Amino acid sequence: MPDVAGPEELNRVRSTVMAALRDKADAAEAVKVVCLACVELLPVDGASISVMTDEQHRATVYASDEIVSRIENLQFSLGEGPCFEAFNTQRPVLVADLARALALAWPAFAEEMIEQPVAAIFAFPLQNGAINLGAMDLYRRLPGWLSPQEVALALALVDIATTALLVLQLRALDEDDGEGESWLVLSTERKQVHQATGILIAAFGIPAEQALARLRGYAFATGRLVDDVARDIVTRRIAPTELDQ
Amino acid sequence: MDSTTPSSAQRETRLVQAFVELADTLVDDYDVVDILYQLTQRCVQLLGAAAAGLMLSDQRGSLTAVASSTEEARLLELFQLQTDEGPCLDCVRTGEPVLVSDLSTAAERWPNFVPQAVLQGFLSVHALPLRLRRETIGALNLFGRQPGPMPEQDLQVARALADTATIGILHERAVRRGEVLTEQLQTALNSRITIEQAKGVLAYAGHLDMDQAFQALRGYARSHRARLSEIAYQLVKGVLRPEEFLSPGRTSSSPPETVGVRHPEPPGRRPGVGHDRLGTSPPRRATSGSAPTPAP
Structure with a gap:
């Protein structure tokens, strides 16, 4: 197996990010840790993270160098590019050799890249189910694939960035409820949290992120665990109306 | 395996349907999640398994329970992941089937898993690798309520279903060149x-x-x-x-x-x-x- 960073390094990145958030770091400081970790641990030259709701509403939160900053700006001004594709399709977009790639969904952006020292681009969506937060772009100067292990590592780093942005969006660390960010684990094992989120979406006609925030707010206000409240909602022991604000 | 096992004529029809459905899904644009869910359902319907579960591995070696026919099966799979032992894990790690026709004789091998499985009423486990050539991407796990080996014919069907799903999963990956399994x-x-x-x-x-x-x-x-x-x-x-x-x-x-x-x-x-x-x-x-x- 090639030499790819192990779980210790990932845990180090995760705890650095979470510690920064506890110290009231803003989004830029938190995702900077992740971007720099990408550059350090992966064979890429630059990394950036942007938050967006659609092609019109987006902002680069952090860019590790001038080139990746230009990559973001170009995508934004053209309204196309790998980060939008990753965001819209909810899948990573991995282009190992821009010069040889066929049928790209963003021809104008690809054209612009010819003049840049950018040979490969890897874009990953930041998402939790139907909650889309943005995308991370990685670039390298020389063409070449990320190995499966490197993609796995990139995905783990993306999860850390996603968790950080969710924490900030839901202001989850503003109140110390003893759970910290643990309930935000992006996991299918917390099925009932996702189901309860869906129930609240339907009950109040609100978007997923607000439903999740309401679930969490209720748990905090009643001094209970998010998982327990979710279970009670799913099993109909708590009516959604009790979470009305 | 038990009285709910379908008659051979019914079974043949369902078997054909299952493969047609799988093939159909693979030809169309499809979801990996959907394929895997179908697979667990078909195993229960066709093989008289009481429950079926499926684990996939990413290339960092971590396993995830991705589909299961019932909540019980899902919990058993999660339990194996938490305790880091069990037939499904062994199956993925070795790439070989792990066939346990009587769990009560396997308590030494899996001291945590066996009591938990028995407590839930499962007495046999047959774990089959999702494997293509040298690459094992996960395991299909069939849980039975009665002890006893799975008939050879059923094992063949289970293997064929697992192989079809594996080829489908790996095929999409080949088609979309850069999309390695982990990403999928x-x-x-x-x-x-x-x-x-x-x-x-x-x-x-x-x-x-x-x-x-x-x-x-x-x-x-x-x-x-x-x-x-x-x-x-x-x-x-x-x-x-x-x-x-x-x-x-x-x-x-x-x-x-x-x-x-x-x-x-x-x-x-x-x-x-x-x-x-x-x-x-x-x-x-x-x-x-x-x-x-x-x-x-």
């Missing part, structure tokens, strides 16, 4: 989260339990020949309305259903509803007709 797994896992959210939406709007909500979701995706994850996403985002998934007359004020909802949508399309609203899905052929469809 992540996309699949995120789809799972979206599907759970969508189940919640339907459960509330239609007074369904979560299984019924899932069936309604899946029935809608099938009848519109759209990806399950795409449909779930559109529902959670409010692009599709819950009413479109629910039978006429079913409203949020109706009492909870006691019978399962299978396909609330009629097979035909209603104008203005369906795949033409799904901007990202390519048009599909309207029927799965009898003419062979060439693979792309």
Whole structure:
């Protein structure tokens, strides 16, 4: 197996990010840790993270160098590019050799890249189910694939960035409820949290992120665990109306 | 294996259906999640297994329980992941089938797993690798309520189903060159989260339990020949309305259903509803007709 960073390094990145958030770091400081970790641990030259709701509403939160900053700006001004594709399709977009790639969904952006020292681009969506937060772009100067292990590592780093942005969006660390960010684990094992989120979406006609925030707010206000409240909602022991604000 | 095992004629029909359905899904644009769910369902229906579960491995070696026919099976798989032992884990690690016809004799090998499985009423486990050549990407796990070896014929069917799904998963990866399995797994896992959210939406709007909500979701995706994850996403985002998934007359004020909802949508399309609203899905052929469809 090639030499790819192990779980210790990932845990180090995760705890650095979470510690920064506890110290009231803003989004830029938190995702900077992740971007720099990408550059350090992966064979890429630059990394950036942007938050967006659609092609019109987006902002680069952090860019590790001038080139990746230009990559973001170009995508934004053209309204196309790998980060939008990753965001819209909810899948990573991995282009190992821009010069040889066929049928790209963003021809104008690809054209612009010819003049840049950018040979490969890897874009990953930041998402939790139907909650889309943005995308991370990685670039390298020389063409070449990320190995499966490197993609796995990139995905783990993306999860850390996603968790950080969710924490900030839901202001989850503003109140110390003893759970910290643990309930935000992006996991299918917390099925009932996702189901309860869906129930609240339907009950109040609100978007997923607000439903999740309401679930969490209720748990905090009643001094209970998010998982327990979710279970009670799913099993109909708590009516959604009790979470009305 | 027990009295619920179908007769051989029924079984043959179902077997053909299962492979046709799998092949059909693979030819169309498909969801990995959907394939895996189908696989666990078919194993229960065709093989007399009491429950089936499926684990996939990413390339960092971590395993995830991605699909299961029942909640019990899911919990057993999670339990194996938590305690880091069990037949499914051994199967993935070795790439070889792990066949345990009587769990009560295996307590030494898996001191944590066996008591837990027995407690849940499972007395046999047959774990088959999802493997293509040298690469093992996961395991299919069949849990039985009676001790006893699985008949050779059933094992063959299980292997063939697992192989078909494996080829499908790895094929998509080959087609989309850069998309390594791990990425697929992540996309699949995120789809799972979206599907759970969508189940919640339907459960509330239609007074369904979560299984019924899932069936309604899946029935809608099938009848519109759209990806399950795409449909779930559109529902959670409010692009599709819950009413479109629910039978006429079913409203949020109706009492909870006691019978399962299978396909609330009629097979035909209603104008203005369906795949033409799904901007990202390519048009599909309207029927799965009898003419062979060439693979792309």
